[in-house]
Amino acid sequence: xxxxxxxxxxxxxxxxxxxxxxxxxxxxxxxxxxxxxxxxxxxxxx
Amino acid sequence: xxxxxxxxxxxxxxxxxxxxxxxxxxxxxxxxxxxxxxxxxxxxxxxxxxxxxxxxxxxxxxxxxxxxxxxxxxxxxxxxxxxxxxxxxxxxxxxxxxxxxxxxxxxxxxxxxxxxxxxxxxxxxxxxxxxxxxxxxxxxxxxxxxxxxxxxxxxxxxxxxxxxxxxxxxxxxxxxxxxxxxxxxxxxxxxxxxxxxxxxxxxxxxxxxxxxxxxxxxxxxxxxxxxxxxxxxxxxxxxxxxxxxxxxxxxxxxxxxxxxxxxxxxxxxxxxxxxxxxxxxxxxxxxxxxxxxxxxxxxxxxxxxxxxxxxxxxxxxxxxxxxxxxxxxxxxxxxxxxxxxxxxxxxxxxxxxxxxxxxxxxxxxxxxxxxxxxxxxxxxxxxxxxxxxxxxxxxxxxxxxxxxxxxxxxxxxxxxxxxxxxxxxxxxxxxxxxxxxxxxxxxxxxxxxxxxxxxxxxxxxxxxxxxxxxxxxxxxxxxxxxxxxxxxxxxxxxxxxxxxxxxxxxxxxxxxxxxxxxxxxxxxxxxxxxxxxxxxxxxxxxxxxxxxxxxxxxxxxxxxxxxxxxxxxxxxxxxxxxxxxxxxxxxxxxxxxxxxxxxxxxxxxxxxxxxxxxxxxxxxxxxxxxxxxxxxxxxxxxxxxxxxxxxxxxxxxxxxxxxxxxxxxxxxxxxxxxxxxxxxxxxxxxxxxxxxxxxxxxxxxxxxxxxxxxxxxxxxxxxxxxxxxxxxxxxxxxxxxxxxxxxxxxxxx
Numbered sequence: 181x182x183x184x185x186x187x188x189x190x191x192x193x194x195x196x197x198x199x200x201x202x203x204x205x206x207x208x209x210x211x212x213x214x215x216x217x218x219x220x221x222x223x224x225x226x
Numbered sequence: 227x228x229x230x231x232x233x234x235x236x237x238x239x240x241x242x243x244x245x246x247x248x249x250x251x252x253x254x255x256x257x258x259x260x261x262x263x264x265x266x267x268x269x270x271x272x273x274x275x276x277x278x279x280x281x282x283x284x285x286x287x288x289x290x291x292x293x294x295x296x297x298x299x300x301x302x303x304x305x306x307x308x309x310x311x312x313x314x315x316x317x318x319x320x321x322x323x324x325x326x327x328x329x330x331x332x333x334x335x336x337x338x339x340x341x342x343x344x345x346x347x348x349x350x351x352x353x354x355x356x357x358x359x360x361x362x363x364x365x366x367x368x369x370x371x372x373x374x375x376x377x378x379x380x381x382x383x384x385x386x387x388x389x390x391x392x393x394x395x396x397x398x399x400x401x402x403x404x405x406x407x408x409x410x411x412x413x414x415x416x417x418x419x420x421x422x423x424x425x426x427x428x429x430x431x432x433x434x435x436x437x438x439x440x441x442x443x444x445x446x447x448x449x450x451x452x453x454x455x456x457x458x459x460x461x462x463x464x465x466x467x468x469x470x471x472x473x474x475x476x477x478x479x480x481x482x483x484x485x486x487x488x489x490x491x492x493x494x495x496x497x498x499x500x501x502x503x504x505x506x507x508x509x510x511x512x513x514x515x516x517x518x519x520x521x522x523x524x525x526x527x528x529x530x531x532x533x534x535x536x537x538x539x540x541x542x543x544x545x546x547x548x549x550x551x552x553x554x555x556x557x558x559x560x561x562x563x564x565x566x567x568x569x570x571x572x573x574x575x576x577x578x579x580x581x582x583x584x585x586x587x588x589x590x591x592x593x594x595x596x597x598x599x600x601x602x603x604x605x606x607x608x609x610x611x612x613x614x615x616x617x618x619x620x621x622x623x624x625x626x627x628x629x630x631x632x633x634x635x636x637x638x639x640x641x642x643x644x645x646x647x648x649x650x651x652x653x654x655x656x657x658x659x660x661x662x663x664x665x666x667x668x669x670x671x672x673x674x675x676x677x678x679x680x681x682x683x684x685x686x687x688x689x690x691x692x693x694x695x696x697x698x699x700x701x702x703x704x705x706x707x708x709x710x711x712x713x714x715x716x717x718x719x720x721x722x723x724x725x726x727x728x729x730x731x732x733x734x735x736x737x738x739x740x741x742x743x744x745x746x747x748x749x750x751x752x753x754x755x756x757x758x759x760x761x762x763x764x765x766x767x768x769x770x771x772x773x774x775x776x777x778x779x780x781x782x783x784x785x786x787x788x789x790x791x792x793x794x795x796x797x798x799x800x801x802x803x804x805x806x807x808x809x810x811x812x813x814x815x816x817x818x819x820x821x822x823x824x825x826x827x828x829x830x831x832x833x834x835x836x837x838x839x840x841x842x843x844x845x846x847x848x849x850x851x852x853x854x855x856x857x858x859x860x861x862x863x864x865x866x867x868x869x870x871x872x873x874x875x876x877x878x879x880x881x882x883x884x885x886x887x888x889x890x891x892x893x894x895x896x897x898x899x900x901x902x903x904x905x906x907x908x909x910x911x912x913x914x915x916x917x918x919x920x921x922x923x924x925x926x927x928x929x930x931x932x933x934x935x936x937x938x939x940x941x942x943x944x945x946x947x948x949x950x951x952x953x954x955x956x957x958x959x960x961x962x963x964x965x966x967x968x969x970x971x972x973x974x975x
Contacts, residue, residue, distance in 0.1 A: 186551030193556060194753050197746035204743065205873060205936050 231280040232312060233272070233391060236301060236336060237320035238329050239287030240715050242348040244268075245378035246320050247284040250388070269312075274392045283312055286630075289328070291335040292464055293434050302434055305339055306427060316342045316394035318387075323349050324356055324716065326483060330369075330475045331468065334402040337370065338426040342397035344372050344390050351377040352716065357486035365482040370398045379721060403474055405429055408467045429467075433460050494716060501593045504600070511594060515684070518581045519677040526573035533573070534899040537566030541887070556752050559887035564748025567883035567900055568740055568876055571655040576733045578654065582619065583728040587720035591616065596714070605692045606699025608632070611641040615691055618648035619684070620732060622938045626945055640698045642945055643955055646938050647691035647931065649684045651736050652875040656929045657683055659879055663905055664922025679926075686930050744880035747870050751881050754844035755888040763841040770833045783829055786913075787822075794821050836910065839888055858928065858964070859921035859971040861909060868928075875934050920974035924967040931963035 235243045247253070251270030268284040288298040291305070304310055305317070317336050321329030326347065337343050345365075353359065366373050372390050376383030405426040406413035416428055500506050545558040585591045598612040610632045618625035625645050632638040649657075657680055665679050758764055779787065798814055839845050847869075848862030855865045863885045871878035879900070886903040907916040933939070939952040946952070 182549050183551055186549070186553035189553040190556050190753065193553075193749050197749040200742065200746045201750070201873070204746075 230271075231274075231278065231391060231394060232315045233280045233282045233394075234304060234312075234314035234317045235282060235284045235320055236305075236317055236332065237287060237346075238289050238322070238325070238332060241287070241320045241322040241325075241329060242378050243284055243287065243320045246318070246346060246348065246376070246387075247282060249378050249381065249384045250280070250282050272388065272391070274388050276392065278392050280391050281312075283314070288332065290332050290468075291430060291434075292468075299434075302430065305336065305341065306430060314341060316344060316391060316397065318344045318346055318391075320346045320348055323347050323353055323358060323360075327472075327475055327479055330478070331471055333369070333371075334471050334474065335426075338401040338403055338405060339430075340399040340401060340424060340426075342394050342399055344374060344387070344394070344397065345369060346374045346376055346387060348376055348378060350375045350383065351380045359484045359486075361482045365478065368478045368482065369402060370400045372397060379718075401426065403471060407470060409463055412463070433464055497717060498593065498714065501590065502596050507593070507597050511597060514585075514590075515681055516673060516677070518578070519681045519684075520673055521581070522574050522577045522680070523674055523677045526577055529573040530570055533570045534566070534901060537562060537569065538899045541566070552756070555756065556749065560748045560752030560884050561745060563883040563887040563900070564744050564751075564880040565741065567879040567881075568655065568737065568744050570900065571658060571876075571879075572733060572737060574658060575651055575654060575736050576729055578651070579620070579729045579732040580725065583725045583732075584720045586728075587718060587724055589715045589717045592714055601692065602695075605696040606637075607640060607692075607695050608634075608637055611637060611695070614641050614645050615648050615688065618645045618650060618691075621650050621652070621735075622646045622648070622935065623941050626938070626941050629945070636699075636702055639946065639951070640695050640702070642942055643698060643951065644691040644695045646933055646935065646955065646959065647687050647694065649687040649930070650875075650935075651732075652740065652935065653683075653687075653929055655876045655879050656871075657926060659901065659904065660917070660922050660925050662901065663917040664919050683926060683930055686927075690931060740874050740876045743874050744877050747873060747877050748880050748884045751844060751866070751870065751884045752888060754847070755839055755842045755885060757843050758838065758841055759843055759846055760841050763838050766834045766837040766841070770830060770837060774830055774833075779826075779829065787825055787829065790825050791818070791822055794818070835888065839885070844885070844888075857971070858924050858967045859918070859975060860925070861916055863907075864916070864921075864925070868934075872934050873936055875929060878929075918975075920971050923974055924971035927970050928963045928967035931959055931966055933959035933963075 235247055237243045247268065247270060250272040253270045270282050270284075272280040272282050274280055283304070285301045285304065286298065288301045291302055293299045293302050304312060305314070307313060319329070319333040319336055321333065333343065333345055347360070360375070362373050362375065374383055374387040374390055376387055378384075406417070408429070413425055413429075417425060420428055501510060541558045541562040544562060545554060548554040548557070585594070594616065595612045598616075599608065602608065602611055611629070614625040614628045617628055622645050625648070626642050629638045629641045629645070632641060661676050661679050665676050668675050670678070762769065795818060798817060802814065840849075844866060845862070848866045851865035851869060852862040855862075855868065860868070863882065866885060867878045867881040870881045882904060883900045886900075886907060904917060905915075908914060909916060933956045939956060942952040942955060943949055
């Protein structure tokens with residue numbers, strides 16, 4: 181039982197670590213910025 | 227609920243805008259006594275009397291509304307664009323009491339945009355010292371504004387400023403100067419073409435590369451009876467505008483400001499003469515650097531030893547206390563070892579930032595910028611590149627962002643490309659541990675070899691940056707030039723609060739920024755090192771036990787065992803002789819036998835762990851990398867650490883500590899701290915130390931030149947708007963690092 185729990189904890193830690201590293205360095209979903217200032221966003225700067 | 231008042235803090239660089247921002251919002255943004263600290267707008271909320279709230283925006287420093295760089299554009303776009311949700315209801319122009327004349331140029335321009343404006347005169351505590359007196363009532367009348375005389379250092383005048391913001395609706399929007407006096411005919415044309423627009427706004431749109439509202443530069447070309455002037459003509463008109471503004475300011479200050487030089491007690495000129503001298507200036511700077519590096523070593527050794535042994539004990543405690551299993555091993559060998567590898571450097575990082583912060587706060591850093599400008603100009607860079615290069619000693623990312631105030635695209639690009647050569651804080655842990663392992667502890671003229679090596683590495687980094695800038699200047703053909711005007715702030719006694727906050731913030735950013743990456747990588751490395759890929763991994767214990775039963779200990783292992791036993795016997799007998807313990811000969815003999823058994827068991831367990839590691843996924847990856855790095859003197863474990871440190875350089879130490887924890891047992895007391903583990907690491911076949919002078923110097927040089935920071939590459943991509951430059955940077959820097967490290971190892975081995 182103890183071994184199973186420990187393995188689950190290791191697996192969870194690994195999954196969290198991998199998700200963190202992937203989001204940090206490989207792919208992160210783009211957030212919609214509230215201060216968007218693109219070409220046609222009507223901000224008036226362009 | 228009443229609407230928040232939008233307040234923009236605007237002013238020349240180094241007038242203390244960020245200090246005013248901190249005083250109003252209660253936030254702790256970084257402040258410094260040199261220009262260019264703020265390159266992006268920062269926001270905060272200020273609680274005003276009677277429950278009113280103000281939304282404060284701290285904008286990058288600008289000398290005027292004639293933008294020449296990206297950070298200045300931020301200011302102008304915000305002031306011109308009424309659609310922007312941050313467009314200010316009131317502008318606060320922060321000026322420095324000693325440079326009021328220059329600061330008022332920007333004030334009069336903002337006032338002419340008909341934005342309610344408050345003039346803040348900061349650093350008022352220096353007025354008596356400088357013999358300055360002001361007629362506030364007269365100045366308020368002439369400038370059509372309200373003035374707050376404040377001192378952020380002494381925390382004076384902030385409440386009065388809050389009152390003025392609360393009553394900002396009562397502020398006059400009358401301009402200081404009639405824009406049409408710049409060129410009557412031209413402005414009349416403009417007025418006819420755009421009857422409902424503010425003339426000065428139109429003028430700024432014409433002369434700047436920014437637009438506002440529905441009117442942009444293209445609009446001017448479509449209006450038939452209006453013709454824009456040539457660029458040269460517009461420049462001449464801009465100069466005329468500046469002259470007119472200064473005439474107005476001079477008139478105003480003639481009565482409003484008195485400077486009595488007799489009462490001024492100025493040490494500044496005398497100090498500047500020495501500190502910026504073409505010989506003494508550099509010598510003094512050299513001595514300051516040497517002192518800093520020596521102090522970093524001397525002062526941090528005790529806390530570092532404490533942290534190192536604490537993490538070793540914690541790891542041991544976790545292993546002995548928690549139930550046996552994979553997660554306990556992950557905690558003890560992966561997470562604690564990996565984090566220990568970075569926490570150990572907190573004292574040295576904190577001392578480095580303490581010194582840098584004192585130099586910034588005191589005003590000396592601007593003198594360094596001035597000194598460096600003399601050198602930089604010879605290499606095709608202006609002094610404006612010095613600020614990023616110096617701030618690169620903390621981290622390349624804000625340093626690259628600081629290049630936004632360089633007007634010339636060529637100079638800016640070169641600075642972006644060479645800044646990662648300067649020694650950032652992330653390189654420091656790698657340097658410190660390798661230096662400690664391979665450079666002897668001796669001293670020359672009172673200075674340790676180790677601090678001298680560290681200083682040399684900083685100079686190599688700076689030299690590489692300047693040298694590559696020189697080459698790039700010759701390769702890049704496009705012509706553009708920028709001018710460097712450095713603000714020489716007054717010398718100040720560093721404020722304890724500012725210094726402490728900077729040290730705390732920077733150390734926190736270092737530990738938590740890198741800490742998360744190190745933690746994640748340590749977990750991944752531990753798992754990769756704990757999952758076998760063949761039978762040898764599963765049967766490691768029986769394979770090694772059989773080997774020892776059949777062949778006994780190898781000659782190398784026997785020598786190592788004998789040395790350990792000899793040291794232990796010496797310690798035991800020595801302690802007995804000093805009466806610190808009292809043991810009979812029989813007890814000493816029993817203790818020795820027990821210890822010999824424990825040493826032998828540790829050797830066997832080390833062999834088992836080592837065989838397991840070699841046959842794990844990590845071992846296979848490492849072995850695949852090894853041929854590429856063997857010529858540099860590194861083994862596969864260092865190879866793994868180098869690959870993982872592409873995420874961030876400091877990951878190198880965390881990875882090695884995790885690998886060495888997985889690959890060895892902790893029963894041996896002498897070999898439980900990170901540093902001792904690395905020091906005792908040997909090549910399995912030759913039994914030679916892994917970290918020798920040759921491999922150590924090779925590693926130091928590799929890290930001095932290699933582009934090993936993915937976040938920096940991402941920021942270079944963002945700032946250059948192209949993948950071309952970061953990819954070139956990565957290939958050239960890392961290729962160069964490889965060649966230099968190869969030569970170093972092959973020459974020194």
